[in-house]
Amino acid sequence: MAKTSQLVTLFLDDNPVPFAAYAPPIKLDIDTTRLTDGLHALKIVARSSDGREGVQHISFTVRNGPAISVIGIAEGDTVSDVIPLTVNAYGSERTDSFVVVASETPKAIPSWVWALVIAFLGWGAYYFYSSLFMST
Structure with missing residues (x-):
């Protein structure tokens, strides 16, 4: 019986093609600026030297866009009539100035x-x- 080498393969979301495959231990940086904002899943498949595989799924949320804060309605609320909302969105696009008005949600x-x-x-x-x- 031929021995196979250890291998860690990384998949993102439901993509069947791995974005990385390395021999363990590995250290890598995942650039989330290329991902859309929202929920994503990282699938890690590790193969041992005798050919057995282990799988781990890690869900994470990417938020590279501006942070959005809403006052007046929350996830799962039941509402009726008129709903007053306060919506604020602020990000870190500019590093040369600081805008106080958009940085805090009242x-x-x-x-x-x-x-x-x-x-x-x-x-x-x-x-x-x-x-x-x-x-x-």
Whole structure:
């Protein structure tokens, strides 16, 4: 029985032709700028020296385009009537300037912050009242 050499073969998405095949161990860089934004799958097939194969699938998401933030609707929401939306898209195309307006998505102050502020003001009012009128 002839021995086969060890080989690691890499496939991207459903392409039957591998984009890389090396003897292990390997280190490589995958250039995601050539991939479309969205979900992709990396399939790694490793063949041992006695001919047995192992397969591993790794799903990953590519986002090289601008980041998109949407406030007002989320994945899987059930909605009716009029929906107010805030959509913001920002990327890193320009490195020579920084645009403050497009770099942040406006969000409302969380309700727990308001509750904390009210509790603190209430405690302050109680402390002021007790130190003013109860010290005599």
